[in-house]
Amino acid sequence: MAYDRDVVREALGKARAEGRDSLTAPEGRLICEAYGIPVPGEGLATTADDAVRLADDLGGPVAMKIVSRDILHKTEAGGVKIGVEGADAVKAAFDEIIANAKAYDADADIDGVQVQQMLSGGHEVIIGATTDPTFGKVVVFGLGGVLVEVTKDVTFRLAPMDLDTARSMLDSIAAAEVLKGARGAELADAGALADVIVRVSDLVSDFPEIREIDLNPVFARPDGASAADVRILLETEETVAPVQHSPEEILAVMNRLMHPRAVAVIGASNETGKIGNSVMRNLVDGGYAGEIYPINPKADEVLGRKAYAKIGDVPGDVDVAVFAVPAKFVVGAVREVGAKGVPVAVLIPSGFAETGNVELQEELVTAARESGVRLLGPNIYGYYSTHDNLCATFCTPFDVKGGVALTSQSGGIGMAILGFARSTNTGVSAIVGLGNKSDIDEDDLLTFFATDDNTTCVAMHLEDLKDGRAFVAAAQRTTKEKPVVVLKAGRTASGARAASSHTGALAGDDKVYDDILRQAGVVRAYGLNDMLEYARGLPVLPTPKGENVVIITGAGGSGVLLSDACEANGLQLMTIPQDLDEAFRAFIPPFGAAGNPVDITGGEPPSTYEATIRLGLQDPRIHALILGYWHTIVTPPMVFAELVAKVAAEARAAGIDKPIVASLAGDTEVEQASQYLYEHGVVAYPYTTEKPVAVLGAKYRWARAAGLI
Structure with a gap:
């Protein structure tokens, strides 16, 4: 894209030379034009007669806004009038805006009133960028207008970005379908919106002295997108770049x-x-x-x-x-x-x-x-490198070798990791404490674990990131080969400086971390147990080859709860074709239910479980199985566990390796059965329908991010 960087450089230099930390709306318009960001026709009026002339030139109703470097929130100051039409109305609006501005801030330096072509139709969205203390320049997209900070239907990505990443932002908000014309809504021009997002991303990347930029609202119509209001804030403090190592x-x-x-x-x-x-x-x-x-x-x-x-x-x-x-x-x-x-x-x-x-x-x-x-x-507990029999810590030793690398910023969380690994017999390649992170941090560890043949999955507890961009780069390299699970503590951030703009205010919570970690390809856990269970389970499950998930259950109630868990974890229940439906029905009683879930009913013998599970594994259209077991005397827990392990092993021997998870409901015997299944490649839990599906969902999130599905 061709940009006029000299225009931007001159405008920013002028503002900084004057000691300003913001640009006026006309200056913002100049910068938008220099970067090809569409804006409506407008002009600056210093008198009421100027305003009438400009409104007449623009034709139709106009929007009128105060222009003052001292008044950032124009609406709050009574400095905005929209839909103004006719000479008398324009004059009256000009006088009222000036009076309101002086009443709001008697010392404000007022340049005049911006008279702008009135935009209408389409959807009001926000496109902006802010300087996040962890990740640097991040771009925001979402529903805009005056309620943007109420709805908070926004998403964030690192700048700079390509067009595909920009398009992904359009699909990442709750109102995505509305922008696509759902329920009779007007269609938004996705190509035009993505183009504006990329241009904003390029602008703040080219000029890091731009602290924040708001385009709000941007009117997104079927034939394009135009920014009705521009707000640009500048850096006033020197930033120190983190020390970088190759x-x-x-x-x-x-x-x-x-x-x-x-x-x-x-x-x-x-x-x-x-x-x-x-x-x-x-x-x-x-x-x-x-x-x-x-x-x-x-x-x-x-x-x-x-x-x-x-x-x-x-x-x-x-x-x-x-x-x-x-x-x-x-x-x-x-x-x-x-x-x-x-x-x-x-x-x-x-x-x-x-x-x-x-x-x-x-x-x-x-x-x-x-x-x-x-x-x-x-301020750390030390570290373990199990395959080297290295226990360089004052904590209890640990020697169960395996493929999971675990790190924590907290010593207490480190001991919880140790206890969980021991109680679940989780094989570990390393456990590392990071403490104050005066130097070595998560991106250093990820760079190592990405190349470590002993490590198949990485799980990290962190309270902050010293260098978010270095972490993202390391995570993106790692997640192409192996899952990375992150538990981010402190899910409410302060973002004190950010309250001066819509974009900044929206960035002042956990949403930035959530979206950027997803962009990095990591699997985010929202609790300590989730992180540990994902770390334990993800290496056990093979990578699915497609999205079709089938539930086979001996209890209808479990089937319903498992279905709910699938939706909550982004899993797609397969629509069973007629031939496969008939094949399942051949093994289940008439009062059972095929479809999905496949309900074989609770009183069935082991042979029914075995036949339906084998069918689920053998049919290539099914990509993952969720099993719901109900404890009965007809099929005791260990009988169920052994037959599932046998069928799964036979399938693997035949070259069929699909993820299988299981939920076991019953008396205490299901605990032993669940452990047996886990040891034989089936992620299984007693007394819960949520956990096994959550682990499967985490595997799917990683596989999608890694481009393996």
């Missing part, structure tokens, strides 16, 4: 962190109860095969290992230094670690920014950068 640099450090050949423990101790003792015991007792170097100037040896007064005395290279000393000693020790050539320090000590000691943490970060040391922490 993927290659990140991997070089992360591989030494997660697969170290030698670990030093700064503050290693023989005294039971001390963190330095616990870390040493976990390293030694966990079977870590690399070198372990205790650093303690007052000991000759720790746990039978030769101790060194300082890390510089260690003979040979060290990959990781785990710190277990008080905060006041950390900065000096980090410099010593850097002098030794150790690439990464794992900082267990607290007493930094989390306690208000921001200066000490800043000093720590500066020392690390000057010394060439990457920092994990501080």
Whole structure:
């Protein structure tokens, strides 16, 4: 697209030279025209006679709006009149707008009144962009007009974006079907709207000094889209770009962190109860095969290992230094670690920014950068790399190897992760604490886990993101190959600076995180248990090859609840064709029900379950199965579990591998049956219809985002 960037540069430079943090409406119009954003005809009137002349030139009714750099919210100030027609009405409107503006702010610098061609028809939408503290420039689209902040029917994407991403925004709001002409509504020109979205995205990407832009309302009609009102706010504060590392640099450090050949423990101790003792015991007792170097100037040896007064005395290279000393000693020790050539320090000590000691943490970060040391922490429980038998933590050891990598910003959540993994026997590749995230954060970990052959799924608890764009880039690389589950704590954000515009106000809550995480391809969990269950279940389920889901149940009530859960989780219940309906009916009693759900009724023997499940697996038109089991003496829980596992195994042996989830209702025996099914590749839960379907829904969300369906 051809843009006149010189016009924009001149307008922004003039405003900033005058110390302004906003543009006037005529300046906003100039910028829109420079970027090809359609706006109605208009002019600036400084007298009532000017207003009459402009209205006559434009023809028909006009909209009239106050123009003042000191009055951003024109409607609040009584500075807007619409549908004004006729010379007398225009004069009266001009005088009233000026009077209202002076009453609203007697000191306001008033340029005049904007007289604008009146737009009508179509739908009022908002297109804008804001500067999010986490993700930088984000674009908003949604229903607009005066009620935009009430309806909040909007969606966000990172800028810049392509036309396909812009079009996806049109489908991501609740009113999407209305814009497509549903129920007799006027059709909106989707191509014109997407074009405006891309132009706004390009504008704020080209000129990052634009803090926010609102086009509201944009009139979306069948023959195009025009922005009736433009508001542009400018940055007044200098922004500091986050420190960036290339993927290659990140991997070089992360591989030494997660697969170290030698670990030093700064503050290693023989005294039971001390963190330095616990870390040493976990390293030694966990079977870590690399070198372990205790650093303690007052000991000759720790746990039978030769101790060194300082890390510089260690003979040979060290990959990781785990710190277990008080905060006041950390900065000096980090410099010593850097002098030794150790690439990464794992900082267990607290007493930094989390306690208000921001200066000490800043000093720590500066020392690390000057010394060439990457920092994990501080204020963490340590980390586990199970396939290396590495337990570098003062918490309980964990040694069940598997494909799930788990990270947490909180130590308490880290222990919950540990307990869940142990109680469910979830195989883990790594558990990593991030704490204050003074340096290493989620995008560093994702960059590593994306290439780690031992990791098949990543689950992350986070309270914030230091660099949202780096995270999105890392997540998009990772989710093409393996699922990433994110639990974002603190789902209500402040966005204090953002209240100065509609776009900013809309961005001041969790909606930005929700949409951008989806754009990144991650599966978002809204509770801790959800995150853990997704992490446990997603690696178990094969990737579905299509959207057709079929429920087979022994209880009608469960079938209804499972159907509700499917809708809640974005799953598509298959419309059963006649031949398949007849095939199911051949196995179920006359009083049962084919269709979807397939209700085989509760009194049926194991053979009915077996035959219908086998049919569901063998028919290529069915892509996933949800099983609803009801405990009966005719088909006891373990009998059901064993036959499902057998049928599934036979199908896999024949090259058929579909996701199967199960809900088991019954007495306590269903707990053992559910565990048995999980161990045999079927995600199963007792006493709930929601959880198995939620895990299947999460698998589908990832598969769609990864382009696998």
